[in-house]
Amino acid sequence: MLFNSIEFLLFFPIVTIIYFLLGHKDRWWWLLVASCVFYMVFKPEYLLILGFTIIIDYFAGIWIENAVGKRRKWFLIISLVANIGVLAFFKYTNFAIFALAQANIAHFKLLDFILPIGLSFHTFQAMSYTIEVYRGNQKSERHFGLYALYVMFYPQLVAGPIERPQNVLHQFYERKYFDYQRVTSGLKLIAWGLFKKVVIADRLALFADKVYNSPMEYEGVPIIVATIFFTFQIYCDFSGYSDIALGTAEVMGFKLMKNFDRPYFSKSISEFWRRWHISLSTWFRDYLYIPLGGNRVGKTRQYFNQFFVFAVSGLWHGANWNFIIWGALHGFYLVFARVTQKPRAAFNKITGLEKKPFLLKTLQAFTTFCLVAFAWIFFRGNYLEQSQLFHLVTHLFSNLPILKEFLTFNYISQNVFLNFTLIEFLIAIGLIIFMEIIHYIQRDKSIRQLVSTFPIAVRWMLYYFFIMAFFILGVFDKPAQFIYFQF
């Protein structure tokens, strides 16, 4: 079920109202049933896949806890093999078949099935449970229903945040009450998430899709414009989803981990990854980077580990070379940043930038933004043919106009507005600025708390205009899927 669908508009209040009407003891099964319904809207039979890994991991958790010595490790391996096996089979089999055929090694028939929605998310969440039990950070969950709910909790089931058992499982045992402040705060977060998705992301998508759907027709400025719009589109799309997930959970009294923290204000790539898809980057840090040696190994090995983790993170996103390149590119950025740390510091000193912190930070943020935006080309080019993607990357700076040519309405209309009207372009830009202003305000204080301090008349006017703006500026032609659903 999509968060931006009519179905969810009916599903959410019904589930929430009944949730609060039920006694504490009955709530877990109600949420579990609701989560099953939420998932089954996509493809009912795929519930069996989830069921399979849930059963394996539930028992693996108990066995790991009860076992001693090497047996603990074996039970963990059974759990990991089951999870990674399901993920590999559904997500990477066709990729492997295709790669073997391309390399002319072996030719197999491609398998014909649709990827289970959100598979990478709930598999990683399930894996974090058995790993944490193995590490002794989490007691095994004996209540099968609650464990199933941990994996299937509908707000974060299909696109995260990828939770840790320590953060979520205990919350299912806690008695939740209807708290007006919390419920309205959660609803405001849902509204903001929906706004980011339906109004900003889907509107920016109109611009980005225009170029990315027929890449060979464009060169230079239009590719740059579309890439910048996609950079904000994917942020609004994914962080919008996360906001709705967090808000939905908050309404019912659950606190999920923050997944985004104004990533485009980052001054370095490493900072970007501390602010973007936080639940995934910390997952890779804790369960892959650190076990590989983390920062405890030699520098060359550290660089390799960093690069490797990011390439794997790319592969996590999708069984496609584009995602691997995207991940590897980020890995390269990070390694490059570490290798050039000293020369860059020396450069800042010589040029005097060091003494102008605002200018330095602005330059760093701008550079980081450009690097991230460039990498998104590979991510967005997921469905493109190799030649089309190659065209986009190699023609990014082709055919750039001289200033005189650039400043003509005809040129701007075709290459910057991408043949949309001036008003449509200004609305898109205005929405990005609006969002970043909100982010800027949120640096120090919560907008939601701020709004709740306003007099009731002002508050209601704000709510009214916000909702009307949602209807007026939203793109409702077809309920667009969230980009991260495909993973």
Place this chain on the structure above:
Amino acid sequence: MNVKQFLFKAFLLSLLTWGTIEAVYYFDPYKKYDLETSYNAVIIDKYKRLQETASPKIVLIAGSNFAYGINSKLIADSLKKPVVNMAIHYDYGTTFMLNQISSELRKGDTVIMGFEYIIESKGNKSEQLLMARYFPKAKEWMEFDDIFEEIREKSQLRINIFKTVLGRLLKNKEITYQVSDTTSVFFRGGTNEYGDLISHFNNPPMKVIPRAILSDKESLKDAIVDMNFFYKTMKARGVKVYFVYPTYSKANYDLDKAIINRYQKEYQKYAQFPILGKPTDFVFADSLYHDMAYHLTKKGGDIRTQKIIQLVRKSGL
């Protein structure tokens, strides 16, 4: 604050916001003007003719390729039967369009279907609902998959109308449409007494007919299933039903030949109704097209109509 108070507030806010949208939908200041000028409202005139024309009659049904490229008078004079051209726009889909005419067909009537290569069974619900806004009977022709689709589509229509009204209030300028002008095409009043679109006759045709979009992945099977059902129902009622391929400009045909051949094979495989001619019978030089691969000029329409008459005669009608 208890749950009841919260629910009351939430209800009140929903009422205020959605109420504004509903109010604009029902008290739309432009509704009367749109009823007189909108292309979707042309159904009022076409349906009136369909109801008033005595049987045996010939009814033409398709998307804009029939609206543009048919000379109904020529058919009526040649076949000595009154003709009603019900074609408006392909996007209504086969289910809707065939439902539209079925209740008004009697024994002895003839239906000629000429759906485009991009026809779908379900069609565009927004277009259908927009028609129903001007012509409430159209609601009877609509079929929704489920209640969610119905709510979604109806809400979407209201939001679109709200946006449009707001935009028009800000612009405060309405476009006027006339058959005699050289720009407008799609408006109520742009058709002749038979239902043929004539508003483009005065307009200069495009020098180069743009590329049409035919997808490699689409199938016409669902639409053919609709046509089969319609054919069987009508056959039982004593109504003859034929299919002719849509017209398609030569340059576009050359590019889309493989896809069109595949569609033709689908028709040959699944269709239970008689098909008159083949796709190439209706492929003409680009100079006979007005603004796209399906839209013929007056001259092109006459040539194509002659071809249809010839095929219908050959079939023994």
